[in-house]
Amino acid sequence: MKYNAVTIKDVAKALGVSTSTVSRALRDSHEISPETKELVLECAKRLNYTPNPIALSLKEKKSRSVGVIVPEVANGFFSQVINGIESLAFDKGYDVIISQSLESYEREIRSVQFLASRSVDGLIISLAAETANLEHLQQLHARGLPIVFIDRITDEINTHRVIVDNFRGTYDATEHLIQSGARRIAVIAATEFLSTTRERVAGYREALQANGIKELPELVHYCFYGGIEFAEIEEIVNKLFTLRQKPDAILTTSDKLTTGVLKTLKRRGIKVPQDVALAGFSNTDIPELIDPPLTLIRQPAREMGAAAIDLLLQMVNSKRRGERV
Amino acid sequence: MKYNAVTIKDVAKALGVSTSTVSRALRDSHEISPETKELVLECAKRLNYTPNPIALSLKEKKSRSVGVIVPEVANGFFSQVINGIESLAFDKGYDVIISQSLESYEREIRSVQFLASRSVDGLIISLAAETANLEHLQQLHARGLPIVFIDRITDEINTHRVIVDNFRGTYDATEHLIQSGARRIAVIAATEFLSTTRERVAGYREALQANGIKELPELVHYCFYGGIEFAEIEEIVNKLFTLRQKPDAILTTSDKLTTGVLKTLKRRGIKVPQDVALAGFSNTDIPELIDPPLTLIRQPAREMGAAAIDLLLQMVNSKRRGERV
């Protein structure tokens, strides 16, 4: 309640006591008599008093809000992650402030500093594709800001990370493609600097090797902007299908890439799985609706978000109690 | 910068001047000499001073943050709306605090009050399915909180609304189905209390009438939870296809419903458009990937979000200048 909000002073004035008394009564301090407490409580309720969280933040240097930075909100995976974060945070009385990096390093820095200057109590972040330098986060981490990485992590900062077994995901999917008869398996991945990309491509490589298939460089492609720019995907698919020896399967390492490739194939009239098999990461309903269903690797996005906020709030609260995290 | 943050006091102390001088120098007040200004500016930069927005909020009673309440984040349409809101808000230096109602009236109330107590400068909201009473918003609106409705609006509060022509959307889609030969067109809509539902169903009705087709009550169905509960959709589809005279087309009035119906039809082995034609609202890539492509009504979600935040910030700023909005 900000407009004409009733403050602790109004309650104090109405009762003819001091603000200290009101404050203590509301916090159920032992040094206030039961009768006074009741009076204050009744009056506070009657005047519809609600504490001002901003004043509290200023005093206590904590804001009961957490920052979340994702590459993009309008993305099946990330929006589900946010769902998980928000649901749990709301129940614990925390605000969730959302920011998008749009895969831009510069924007990520600005977001981080913006949130930090807002005194968020903690930060959940999935790194932008462009982000190679982590100073902006290291500084804050060194100053004690609790941080949890989700999905796109780094090991340059020692803190909690929430990920799935990316390696196994692509390993299994690749093996599945092989067992279905594929031999020339292309992979379309996001920026190679992302932890997820590295792990997922590694799974692909390992699966090829385990099955005695040689990796062909012309079949491995990276999308710098991970499909935010649709043209990026289109170009790669075009390149793959003008090869003398076309791929007989494609593995995609993200939601956006899977959808993008599917769309491109459809536009070019390339049939799945007749002309080319397809497997990949996805967190949308699409694969279920496509005929025939794709092999897909689904991440428990909502649960990952919930796990991240849970870890974060644990750090926030233990820090509050002065514990080492 | 919250941890060991350098304040205006530190700068003042370092220079041996008063905090007033520092504050005024930083705000480029005319009553500070150029030399002093330069000194202060240099020192502030050297000490890496950043103003504390919380202290500012307390003083100025505004937080440079806006609240956004949507039924669900993990939804194609709403996540795109949020994308639009966040992008523009970020550029203007505003925080975006997200909250989900999950279609629950009670949760919407809690969210609204939570955000209000946070002193957000304005609110963008898309009403929950359960929300029939608007007191919680009327109160805040009466107190002067700028509010913008998006998509699911109400006319019980006189403020800006951002919507598309829902009536025309379903009217055209229905007509398209009729022209393709459909006569028994079922409609699956969200809660009938939602503005969007009413307008969209009205478009459907009008199109039927304009084409001399009688509306059949058994073909009109409402999903209270709009598809958040998948079972709801399944049940309706089942009901439709156990009718003696089955529908030859289905019109769906939301993203989730379209996807849900599609999923159900596929599970039941009902072919689109051979067994039944399908048209509906959607903001995902799905329709483009399905064979054959569906008739779909797409809302410019990102642009709607951008329009909403633009209107909201206009209200916020004019209110600040004391204008009537």
Place this chain on the structure above:
DNA sequence: CCGATATTCGAAATCGATTGCGTAAAAAAA
């Protein structure tokens, strides 16, 4: 009945920044 301990509450500082008011010194006017 008196000094001692408890109980209950108020005054004022604090968090970080802004700003109205007062004032000393410098500049301009007389």
Place this chain on the structure above:
DNA sequence: TTTTTTTACGCAATCGATTTCGAATATCGG
């Protein structure tokens, strides 16, 4: 030179809440 007006800055209040310290009243043992 005296008076008036700027110029340039400091003091202190303010925003809303918490909390330390101190003090007044009450209670109790002796």
